[in-house]
Amino acid sequence: MTRTIIAIAGASASGKSLFSQTIYNELVNELEPGAIAVIEEDAYYKDQSHLPFDHRTQTNYDHPDAFEHELMCKHLTQLRNGEEVEVPTYDYAQHTRSDKTRTVMPAEILIVEGILLLSDKALRKEFDIKVFIDTPLDICLMRRMQRDMEQRGRTLQSVVEQYQATVRPMFYQFIEPSKHNADLVVTRGGMNRVAIDIIKSKIKYLLQK
């Protein structure tokens, strides 16, 4: 069986999750059970439970070193080879992994979404289709403020400070340059109906082959 791994990369709050989840939700009931799955790069943030909470708030979460990309690569290889994997789960409010894992079965179509997927050479080799969600950074910041305060237990001050200290500089150092590794660059992210339909058509085509 040929399996296809699709990477959806882009800035924080650019709409990667919305784009990925829209494709997944619109296809999941149409396809054979288990044909499609989604994995988040955020699940592979390093475990920091050995560090005091104050130290964890100081981590640069937008630098590649914050992730266990080796484990992610290993899991993608296992999934491609037809093996199930235990994906970690991440707690944004506690800034560390939770003690639960999520079992992911080897789907024919695997969508992977995350900020630094296209900046890592080893990870890039795992992807058959590479998409970059290209959303202006000021719009990402507005969305991130709202989302992080509502869903990730953050204050406005902490979002702004982190944005200036790491999120913005790391975007220019790592994420934006990685756009050139993409096969497709998508504007308007999760609301780009044409782009969503193109990826859906490609997935259906691959599953018919």
Ligand SMILES: Nc1ncnc2c1ncn2[C@@H]1O[C@H](COP(=O)(O)OP(=O)(O)O)[C@@H](O)[C@H]1O
């Ligand atoms: N095109 C869009 N228009 C309006 N809101 C959007 C759009 N794309 C994403 N959002 C919202 O912005 C927030 C961040 O989007 P999300 O998909 O979680 O970003 P990412 O996964 O890139 O961090 C979410 O609350 C989401 O619903």
Ligand SMILES: O=c1ccn([C@@H]2O[C@H](COP(=O)(O)O)[C@@H](O)[C@H]2O)c(=O)[nH]1
């Ligand atoms: O403990 C953490 C872990 C991550 N972050 C921020 O999350 C984003 C990546 O997630 P998206 O869903 O793509 O926005 C990244 O920019 C980190 O800064 C965090 O704040 N705290």
